């Protein structure tokens with residue numbers, strides 16, 4: 001056997017058993033890397049023998065995985081994915097984040113870290129090229145994310161949980177030191193249940209590139225497409241204004257979820273639009289390490305400013321028009337380690353149930369109580385589905401599989417409606433990201449009020465994005481570039497030829513594996529459903545745009561089409577009980 | 585799906601890009617449907633069943649240029665590289681399958697290439713292109729391959745003359761039969777300045793249609809705008825010039841709103857052109873002879889290799905300035921505005937033409953016709969010179 005390492009990958013996983021206080025490195029078979037790439041795919045593959053475990057079972061793996069492009073100059077590729085089973089949704093779950101941490105982890109000579117077991121006292125895992133150390137940090141338990149990061153930053157890049165993760169809030173996130181978050185699905189709670197306060201990485205080993213000349217050509221191709229994309233580098237695009245550039249667009253398309261999705265236009269949304277944030281906070285460009293797009297924005301003092309989903313949900317969804325309040329909520333969530341989307345949506349569902357949305361002034365206290373699980377926060381910490389069920393109003397949770405929907409009303413984009421339901425991690429916009437073509441016209445426009453063709457479009461996009469999440473690249477790259485250029489980057493980096501088609505086939509394998517895990521855990525067609533509201537209540541029509549309820553029959557028909565495209569039964573399940581055994 | 589197939593089959597005929605009766609499309613939802621020329625439809629369907637995409641176009645182009653490019657390519661070559669910047673940006677290169685590829689394995693061979701690229705030339709069969717999301721996208725990719733083959737062939741012939749039997753005759757037929765006189769005659773333009781938004785939208789849509797109907801440009805690439813007060817009304821990104829109803833964004837010039845994030849990638853260029861020229865309307869398209877001639881630089885021993893991007897000189901095609909510059913945020917927005925104000929027209933190296941109208945679209949349209957006609961004449965003059973010299 002050749003001892004030469006494949007370029008791009010490290011062919012190494014760090015396994016950590018927190019119960020036994022042990023860690024060791026193991027080789028990853030090259031075939032597995034070729035078949036699953038890295039990031040989401042590799043993490044999902046590593047879950048094969050563990051996906052039935054309860055998310056709070058000590059033995060559930062919490063997996064941090066980077067991809068073959070991490071550590072190279074591939075645009076937007078300094079990212080990692082965290083994979084485990086979500087306590088919020090019960091589904092298999094992956095969530096990605098950009099930043100230096102991913103790069104440092106790869107630099108420590110690793111493709112992935114698989115953490116199992118539970119420590120009896122709070123610990124931090126410190127990873128360097130030389131090895132890994134499990135350090136007791138009782139003094140950091142109960143501290144905010146920024147405090148934790150600054151206490152540990154001397155040892156490397158930090159990924160940490162806040163109070164929410166410690167207290168197993170079901171939508172607790174994992175924060176990266178630079179302010180990026182592994183936001184959704186409550187993965188921070190899984191980390192908290194392990195008594196793991198932080199992971200620190202400090203590697204700086206280079207990632208080899210098999211064919212630097214070819215790599216550079218592909219890189220320039222990507223950059224040229226970024227420059228040709230109005231959404232990325234256009235003067236009104238996300239590089240200039242961040243994702244809040246979407247505020248005005250969603251207002252104009254009349255699909256901005258307002259007051260728990262009772263309406264779809266919020267008249268005061270101009271208060272927190274991209275230009276408003278720039279004006280009021282003198283926003284400057286910021287973003288993930290090494291990313292040329294820099295879609296994040298922060299104040300001149302470095303305080304991260306909220307993204308589109310966050311401004312819209314702490315704004316319109318809760319009927320709050322004060323930008324100052326929204327920015328405060330965002331900062332607080334970052335400090336406490338809460339997913340902003342689920343936090344805001346849970347508050348909104350709770351508000352509708354009790355007949356009154358929260359005032360801007362009440363929000364900070366409620367967020368703190370949620371993270372601490374005291375007072376009203378005891379209930380809010382469970383997420384909107386459990387809150388609504390508890391209050392006897394299950395229909396008020398605007399979620400799919402328990403994951404709160406983000407800020408694109410499905411009545412305004414039918415592909416999005418379908419994709420919320422078919423997503424393996426619940427109501428998420430990023431699995432298939434149909435907003436790209438239904439709203440942003442990339443790579444081409446599709447009719448947002450039609451289901452026609454959407455089943456297959458969604459399936460193909462799910463496969464594509466599963467591959468993207470395994471590279472790991474940022475979805476926003478694909479407002480300009482395509483898998484063509486990323487396949488070329490990957491081929492040049494690893495020395496193995498990939499094509500867009502072969503990447504989509506890998507993505508399909510990953511996606512179906514996830515779906516299989518979910519089905520084994522009891523998920524099926526009944527869970528692939530939108531909240532009733534979207535079928536029975538209209539959105540806010542006007543200005544020549546009608547936002548009627550979604551046609552239930554047509555939706556059901558397209559969902560069945562989707563199952564057929566996917567080779568599933570009409571119940572959305574697998575005919576073949578041995579599906580997994582046939583996968584590499 | 586069938587209605588879309590009918591629509592884009594019709595468009596390929598109306599564009600005079602593909603031969604009627606030799607066009608097929610396939611599309612897949614939960615099942616595959618294919619329609620059109622039976623053999624091509626069978627091929628399109630077979631390709632689709634092997635690929636993760638939604639639409640497929642297979643059609644024989646109305647001109648033999650793509651086949652000639654394949655036959656002229658050295659034996660060891662397996663793809664051609666477009667010269668015009670816009671298609672090169674999106675297609676990178678165009679692989680081809682030679683005539684002698686085994687028929688039994690043809691679909692497999694094409695599928696393999698389409699697994700990597702958006703369009704393929706199959707010698708003796710035609711152009712095959714996929715659409716990841718829609719049938720329209722397959723049509724666009726097909727048209728892009730057609731466009732870049734057209735431009736490259738014209739340029740190659742200008743440089744190297746005819747190399748194959750039958751080429752000169754085919755080229756004559758193209759010149760005397762396929763090409764039609766370009767003119768703005770008979771078209772009605774609203775006289776500006778236009779102020780009523782509804783009227784502006786209608787005029788933009790009408791003029792967009794004219795550019796395609798008159799054969800000035802292909803429908804998909806290009807953009808158009810009109811400025812009124814503090815608003816630029818501009819076609820959206822990925823919009824077809826002949827189908828602009830509902831695809832025009834009114835963008836405030838003070839950037840007080842970002843909903844124009846869906847506007848054309850050349851929004852910045854349009855804005856700057858308005859600032860420099862005081863014009864009321866802008867037209868941008870990729871007329872083919874202008875694209876070809878813009879790349880005919882006579883400079884010798886120039887140190888610059890990436891002319892389309894790096895050249896900082898202002899050259900001239902007749903009285904029309906030519907500058908270099910990448911699309912979008914890449915540089916054309918810097919170089920075009922300063923040169924366009926006087927002549928009210930400008931060509932971007934290897935890319936296309938911008939023209940402006942002082943009050944409305946009439947003079948902008950006529951200027952674009954003039955530029956393309958001048959380039960057409962210049963091309964044939966140059967070609968005759970080349971052929972006479974041998």
Ligand code: SF4
Pocket residue numbers: 076077098286287288291292293294295296474475476477
């Ligand atoms: S585009 Fe934004 S989110 Fe994506 S990698 Fe760049 S900075 Fe990060």
Ligand SMILES: [Zn+2]
Pocket residue numbers: 670805806868869870911935936
């Ligand atoms: Zn152009």
